[in-house]
Amino acid sequence: MSKCNFSIDFTGTANEVFNRAKSAVEKQGGSFSGTADNGSFSINVFGNISGTYNVSGQQLQISIEEKPIMIPCxxxxNALKSQIG
Structure with a gap:
């Protein structure tokens, strides 16, 4: 099991970022649960990628709890930033 931690700065409201993130994960067949403040997600891309998120001010803090070893953090x-940043 691998772990990565990173933050994504965003503009707009936490609700807007939440809706973009939820939509991006669900479009890929993943699951997303939580609120605009915190929650968890899981998606299958060359193996399971799962993690948690927390919003602090204008920053989305992400912790990847599980990922395929062949996919770098x-x-x-970068994929998450392009979808929701």
């Missing part, structure tokens, strides 16, 4: 971070 930077790739996950």
């Amino acid at each position: 930077a790739a996950i971070e």
Whole structure:
């Protein structure tokens, strides 16, 4: 099991970011639960990627709890930034 932690700065409201993130995960067949403040997600991309998130001010803090060893943390971070940042 691997673990990554990173933050994504955002503009707009936490609700807007929550809706973009939820939509992006669900479009890929993943699951998303929580509120605009915190929660968890899981998606299957070359294996299971799951983690938690927490909003602090204008920053989305993400902790990846499980990921395929062949997918680097930077790739996950960049993909999430392009979808919700």
